[in-house]
Amino acid sequence: ATCMLPFELLLSNPLQFFRVEVALEDINDHSPVFPEERVTFDITERSDPGSHFPLEGARDLDIGSNTVQAYSISPENQYFSISYGTRSTGKKYLELVLEKPLDREEHAEMSFSLIAVDGGSPPRTGTTEVEIVILDVNDNPPIFTQEEYIGEVLENMPEGSVVLTVLATDQDSGVYGEISYQFSQAVGQTESAFLIDAISGEIRITKPLDYEAAQSHELSVRARDGGGLSAICKVLVAVVDVNDNAPEVVVSSFSSPLPEDTAPGTVVALFTVRDRDSGANGKISCGLEDQLFFSLRPAYKNYYELVTVSALDREETARYILRVTAADAGSPPLTSTQTFTVDISDVNDNAPVFNQTSYTMYVRENNVPTVFVGAVSA
CATH class of the missing domain: 2.60.40.60 (Cadherins)
Structure with a gap:
């Protein structure tokens, strides 16, 4: 009954988070x-x-x-x-x-x-x-053995898999006791993912289901006898999630190049991780390959910050290739990798150094102008 549109607002310099929710109120437009x-x-x-x-x-x-x-x-x-x-x-x-x-x-x-x-x-x-x-004459309508049937189906089950079977009985004999089953078309439903056998009441799927698109399906089945009497039951099909979606890494901000005098603790990148699966299949952990100069730290909800942890020196390493791996807790787990290429820009942190602390040069007396005496190098 409550329709909320949530989103997150990210501001940088300085880094700030805001959570926004828009509530939609219903009007009589249907x-x-x-x-x-x-x-x-x-x-x-x-x-x-x-x-x-x-x-x-x-x-x-x-x-x-x-x-x-x-x-x-x-x-x-x-x-x-x-x-x-x-x-x-x-x-x-x-x-x-x-x-x-x-x-x-x-x-x-x-x-x-x-x-x-x-x-x-x-x-x-x-x-x-x-x-x-x-x-x-036909004085007995069909009666379902249950008012509501509940079944489960894995979202990766192949086409034609049986979900469940409905059953109705009729005390009449002959044609008045013969029951056929059919779906009652749901409002707005264009192409059903289910098929029912008119004689046996067996319900099968016509295409693989997607838990991320719909977690459950409600069906209405009508049982009609040969005399035209009918009964209706509800069928609820719960779609069971399987680990079929790898985690996603979405980068919100990334700074490169970095000056080599960047202070430890500086945020280099901000990113969020998400997984369309549910439960353990959607629980994500993040890791950074062995690094002495960078690390990951949680920021907000599923946000992570990539930060510097020690002083950088362009003269030693001018570029870092950082690989962040996100893995879910499914069995087997699915992973995805995001690569950050961080270039280090130069700052004037090195004074000139002569190759020698002192130089001795010789020149003949009475030399002509512009005669070469020697050279120094730094």
């Missing part, structure tokens, strides 16, 4: 949407008044009072009413309720609109058409 534009129920004429027929509720991307608040039927009729609310388990439900006995000989079919209204100002609505086909 209308309720039913999963299907038209829903058909095949209902036996022997159905008792008070029978309930489950419907897929409308989805509204808004939250709070801006989401779906009420349902109604238009035009109202004497045979059906709408019931909705929340069960003691916290699950929302939406059902058609049969108010009086049906007679196929009087009405073989009927239709009406089901309207969902949200609580915005002004309110928005969504509509689906409900068609009722009245049949004979």
Whole structure:
């Protein structure tokens, strides 16, 4: 219900960190949407008044009072009413309720609109058409063995792997006891990553899943018998993370060349490490190859500073190749390396030195001007 956009602000010279969070508040900019534009129920004429027929509720991307608040039927009729609310388990439900006995000989079919209204100002609505086909005899709807099925799948499992199997039973015999399974299309879902066997209820994946894209998937399965009665169950598929993402090193700032008189403790580079995996697969440690002049130290959260630890001397080493390795705690661990090439710039820290402390030179008397006497070297 809370939508936060966090980011970090980095200022240099002097180095400062700020954490910024922007809270987004919801407005009523989405209308309720039913999963299907038209829903058909095949209902036996022997159905008792008070029978309930489950419907897929409308989805509204808004939250709070801006989401779906009420349902109604238009035009109202004497045979059906709408019931909705929340069960003691916290699950929302939406059902058609049969108010009086049906007679196929009087009405073989009927239709009406089901309207969902949200609580915005002004309110928005969504509509689906409900068609009722009245049949004979089939007086037992399918019943799932569970109201909700929960399964797990590794994100690197290959296409065609079985996630779980749903099962519904029907006390009727013959064609009225034959059950077929199908998914109810979710709002906004374009291409499902799952496939259900219409006869066995076996659910398979159609493509490898990505934990970093979606950590879980919610599916709605409808079981329909040969007489048109149906039941709905929810399937929750949790995607289990595997270590398939190497750590990333993102450099925020880097200073090169460095003057050779740079004081120990000077920040040379600032970088952050991140890993899209979770748990131990996303826990990162950083290391610097053996160095006498540089070291790593934690700065903030996943930030690290590359700093000097002793005096530099360009006349001894003019360039340093520093390799920072980030490794996660997965099994096996994945690593990535970031190379920093630090050039050392010269400062005037060396006075001239003569090759000899004293020189002795000879010249003949009566020499001509500009005669070569000798040379000194520093």
